[in-house]
Amino acid sequence: MAKRYLTITPEDTLCVTQIIGNDDDGHKLSKTLFELSRTTDLVTHYNPSIHTRDIISAGLPGHRPLHILGECDHKDIPTDQTFRDAWEWMP
Numbered sequence: 001m002a003k004r005y006l007t008i009t010p011e012d013t014l015c016v017t018q019i020i021g022n023d024d025d026g027h028k029l030s031k032t033l034f035e036l037s038r039t040t041d042l043v044t045h046y047n048p049s050i051h052t053r054d055i056i057s058a059g060l061p062g063h064r065p066l067h068i069l070g071e072c073d074h075k076d077i078p079t080d081q082t083f084r085d086a087w088e089w090m091p
Helices: 027-036 053-058 081-086
Strands: 003-008 014-018 070-073
Touching: 003 027, 014 027, 027 053
Parallel strands: none
Antiparallel strands: 003 014, 003 070
């Protein structure tokens, strides 16, 4: 099964992301983080040679700093929506 990647939203809530398909080089996940980090920059295209996870984590102009808090299996995510709203990631 696919892993889920955990980040924090601008509203300070937990965001769970799943990458569909093969991502051996990690570009799909990095592009997703790049897109999730956008604030005012709505025109820059993702470039894997420039927009590394370290750069995304540090912050780019027009983007908020964003990094992965952790990874988990789909079985680790609560299925009860009421409980899921109260769920906190503890590494």
